[in-house]
Amino acid sequence: MNGARVEFRGLRRTFGATVALDGLDLTVEPGTLIALLGPSGCGKTTALRCVAGFEHPDAGAVLLDGKDITRVPANRRDAGMVFQSYSLFPNLNVYDNVAFGLRVRKVPAAKRRARAAELLELVGLPAHGERYPHQLSGGQQQRVALARALALEPRVLLLDEPLSALDAKVRVALREEIRRLQLSLGITTIFVTHDQEEALSVADQVAVLRSGRLEQVGAPAEVYDRPATPFVAEFVGTMNRLPGRLDGQEVEVAGQRLPVHGETPGTPEVDVLVRPETVLVTAAYDGEAVVLTSSFRGASVRLLLRTDDGTELLADLPAHDAARLAPGQRAGFRLVQRPVLVGPRTTVSPPATATAAAD
Amino acid sequence: MAPLTPAVPAAAVPAAAPPAGRQGRARRVRVWRGVVLAAAALYFLTPLITSFVFTVNDPVRGFTLDAYLEIFSAEGFVQSLLLSLGLAAATIVVVLLLTLPAMLAVRLSAPRLRPVLEVICTLPLVVPPITFVAGISTVLRWGPDHLAATPFYQTIIAVQNPAFPAVLVIAYVVLALPFVYRSLDAGLGAIDVRTLVEAARNCGASWPHVLLRVIIPNLRAGLASASFLTLALVLGEYTVARLLGYQPFPVWIVTISGSNAAMSVAVSIFSLLFAWLLLLVLSTAGTRKRSGS
Amino acid sequence: MAETHPAAPAGLPVRTGGGNRPRSTGWTGALPLLAFVALAFGIPTVALLGGAFTADGAPSTANLTASLQGAYLTALIGSVKLSAVVAIGGAVAGTFLAQAVVTSRFRALREAVLTASGVLANFGGVPLAFAWTATLGNSGVLTTRLALGEHGWSLYSFWGLALVYLYFSVPLMVLVVVPALDGLRPQWREAAQNNGASAWQFWRYVGIPVLTPSLLGGVVLLFGGAFAAYATAAAMVGTVVPLVTLQIADALTGNVLIGHENVALALSFDMIMVAGLVMAVYLPLQRRSARWLR
Structure with a gap:
């Protein structure tokens, strides 16, 4: 055959x-x-x-x-x-x-x-x-x-x-x-x-x-x-949309500068697409975010965080790393340094809720 | 894996029409379907149209509506129609009072009785009505001889009262069981009786309240269709009434047909249109319910 | 179901049925119906059986023997023949009509035919007989206009009666077959095509075998309906076709011979046997087709 x-x-x-x-x-x-x-x-x-x-x-x-x-x-x-x-x-x-x-x-x-x-x-x-x-x-x-x-x-x-x-x-x-x-x-x-x-x-x-x-x-x-378009990015897997600001070939998001991959919209204000597993979370009393919910998935845990400026985002981390990240705890987070996709700004309300609900 | 540039000339990418064979076949199917439908229309409409022609066409005087005008003054018309309507009303009340509690009981607490109920309510379809009458008339003939000394004697005389023969109601209830059972079963199947009852009970409703305010309103369509079907059955029933010697509407039609053929056909058309109307109301009510949900 | 709730106040007829239920052990609600059927259906049945197997006050099979002889046997055979012709003719015509409707793209046509079938399938009896008498009877409109009498036409013959009976049998078949045709899943046809089958091969190996239980079930149902029909034949006064229902009626009303009531009961017993046989064939077929077309 x-x-x-x-x-x-x-x-x-x-x-x-x-x-x-x-x-x-x-x-x-x-x-x-x-x-x-x-x-x-x-x-x-x-x-x-x-x-x-x-x-x-x-x-x-x-x-x-x-x-x-x-x-x-x-x-x-x-x-x-x-x-x-x-x-x-x-x-x-x-x-x-x-x-x-x-x-x-x-x-x-x-x-x-x-x-x-x-x-x-x-x-x-x-x-x-x-x-x-x-x-x-x-x-x-x-x-x-x-x-x-x-x-x-x-x-x-x-x-x-x-x-x-x-x-x-x-x-x-x-x-x-x-x-x-x-x-x-x-x-x-x-x-x-x-x-x-x-x-x-x-x-x-x-x-x-x-x-x-x-x-x-x-x-x-x-x-x-490397999704070619925002549609693919969001249809395949889960995506966070974080507000960012374009600056040349880089984008400023959550206090970091990441290289941009793919097309950029005309405006400097953009949404940055970030996978939950590329959000690194650590427990920290003086962290800039608070854990809203935590759902156990066996090998991993998915956290819903809210930053102090009101943005919500999802983060996946190994289950044993999440022991101290119960709802209500404060946490710090960092994005993995790798090229990200950006799309035109659509975030009006906190973004992650829709993604989380669709997941 | 890059999308192909169309290397083929446009002609090689045809606006694909279905193959010619398919088109020919589709036409053949259409013609064949038209023939079948036309034949059916001819067969089913001819008797209706010609019987109307029959009633309005007097061999001597030509067109006349006398057959229809005479109906209401004909002897026995009002009497037999009223008898039929009375029988229908009694039958509907009795059959619903018997079946509804039984079916609710089966749904709510005795599911093992369900097959029994199903068999009971299918039997009248299996047993030809005429054999049923044969049994009833035997009972009515033997009863007086054997029960003369007992209180049952009065009962057996009473049910045969010619003014309102209760024995016909009993027989019609049996004959109507299959139709009522199916209508109510469909109605009960469409609502989740158990959950409804439990929700209502949970809200503190009493049993009569549950029955009157929760179940019956939700079962309206099923109850209506059961009633309509029973009405149609009783208004058209001939076998039992004729063989037990009573004269409700259908028997009356046959009786007058000997003296006035045109009028008997006219009445037949009337009763037919009435049955159609009933069943049309029924089926449209059914579709409305379905599209609404 | 055991409740502390008080029973419904008596006097309201609608309530009494449900009002008893709180204290019931479950099946009390079904009791009135069961009792009614036991009396209204059971007693006549017992009387029928008793009468059929009693002659001159003693148990005997003489009535049964008599019911299977002479004119009675002719009538029984006549009924079976007529019902068989109507069942097969009606099944074929009904299936073609149903297929024509199901494959049509017009939903309105489908709804109209199904509604009309629902009406016509219930349209036996006296009005049907008179409509046909007015059309094709001895002085019917078509008979006189087309001078059919001279060509030997008679509505009161075997084929005339068959024509009339088809009027309620074909719609019944449509009602039986349409759900079965709807139950033929498009995947089956496509899977067959995908395996290289032509349209004819699909019907031969899959379509017709899948429909067969429904078709046979329809035939059996039509047979039962035609076999039990009395009013239509009785209202077509002058019918010379021997039918078992007419014989029973005559014997019961003493039209022919006094004292033949018990033979009528024996004939009824014969009829129930035939009808029971019909059901015994129908139910397994129905179950199988329900399993296939779920």
Whole structure:
């Protein structure tokens, strides 16, 4: 099974007045797993369905290994798809579901069965062949759906939010398994999700979409550490917005001077985007901030601080460092000296509350 | 990974139209759907239109509305209609008084009775009404012989009072059970009775207060639909009444059809329009409730 | 549910049902209904069974034997045949109509057809019979205008009755099948396509098998409805089609032979057996389809 290169070229698709895809350009290299990430309505599912052939773009093309497949009917495309949920045929047992595509292609029964058994082994359900979908848990159903999508040895695997209907624990286990499978098969995979943690943890490349356009594409660490736009910065991970003042290639924020990365707005008054883990907090009686809340997260603790000038910000620190930082305590903080992203000033009220609520 | 510059000429990036085959298929589907709908409209509308024509078209005098004008002065019309309405009112009261407490009890404290209730309220759909009548008439025939010496004798005579045959109410309550059960079940399913009751009790409301001020107002749609369906059932019921020898409205229509065919059809159209109106009110009330929530 | 609250003041009819509940052990509220059904439904049933298995004052199966012979048997077979034709015809027509409605883009059409179906499915009985008599009866509008009588048309025949019965059977089928068609998830069609299946292959391997329980359930329901129908046939005076409901009515009202009441009861028993069989088929089908289309 070898992965194919998938290219989206100027893909446009509108539904009535809403624009789902607004000229999407993106290349997926052979054998990689790319996550299409974005809020709901950003066009990520539409893009995926254009590859599967369930949507027909108004303009633009989808290329598979350089070949235009835009007008190839869905049932003759070389792409296996896993749907969000409940896509297993309820009248067929697990074997027949997995072997459905083989049956359609008139593969002899014995061969179908052997192949289905092999695939079920692969997804970790070797003993469930005789069961019916309603007898399986949600996670098991999605494993079967994965096996079915792989049955015809497609060159592209399409995953349309396959984990969103599952429990948190199953979700994490299954996404790791999907990644393991993808790596061992070397199949090009497009994984649609709105969960940034999911995208960052399994993908080779993360493509962030917004309003039908590509905001940024890059390796997870790159997207997280060097977001190209404020939108990406705030959609991927948590961000503090602190008021700052531009001064040449640097910005003055919370009493420090940090280098600026990326574009700068025209005005000197800006918001500085700072990750919670780059805020270093120490307990200090004469510190310039007070701890408002402290939420324990196992290995780490997230603090909500308010500075004396009224700005609120979030800070993550290792749990054992936070012992003396109970709510009400005063603390000092410092920002890690590294390039930061700035955006136009939007902070009117204390900024962190919105971020904290959205988190 | 940089976005591609369009190296392909514009022509190679077509404004993708659906393949020609798809368009042809879509047209075929449309034509086929039109044929099905037209055939259905023809079949279902013809009897309604022609029966109206039948009532206004006198072979001798041409167009006339006599059939409709005569209805109200026809002998037995008022009497049989009043009997039917009276039976309907009694049936609605009895069936609601019996089912509502039972269904609340099942929801609140005896969920294990639920299957029993479900079976009981489905039985009348399984057992053909005519066999039910056969059983009732047997009881009514045997009763007087075997119960003559007991107080039940008076009861069995009383329920057959021709002025208001209570036996019909009993029979209609049984026949209405499935419809009432489904309406109320849907209504109770839409509200969380247990939470409502517990919240009200928690606020210090007494049980009668809970029932009158909390449950019944929230169940209005279900109660209305149960009542409407029962009304429609009683106004249209022929089998039981005819075989037990009473003359409510539907039996009266058949009786006069021998002497005045046009009028019996006119009354049929009337009762039909009335049933339609009832059910339309019902279904629009239902949709309004759904879109409102 | 044990409460210290005093019972509702007596005299208010609405309250009495709920007013008893505070002291109840839970199921007291259901007691009146259970008692009522036991009496109103139980006694006639016992009487029916007793009568059906009694001849000349002694237990006997003579009535049952008689009910399965001669004219009675003909009527029973006639009813089964008519119901079968109506059930299958109605199911096919209803399914096509439902599919036409479900695939339509016009929501108004869908609402209109569903509402009309709800009305028409309940529109059996006398008015239906008269509407058809006025249309296609011996002196009906269409019969006279189109001179159908000369071509041997009669509404009072087997096919005439079937035509009339379809009028409430097709809408009933629509009501049964529309939810099932709605329950066919678009993912299934797409997953099938994704696995290389054509539209026809989707229907053959997935669509039709998934719908089958609902379709069969509809057939069974239509059969039951047509089998039990009496008013429509009775109001179409002059029907020569032998039907078991007409036979029971005649025997009960002493129209034909005095003293055949017990045979009527035996015939009723036959009917209940058939209806029970129908339900025994319907319920498992219904359960299975509910599981698939949840």
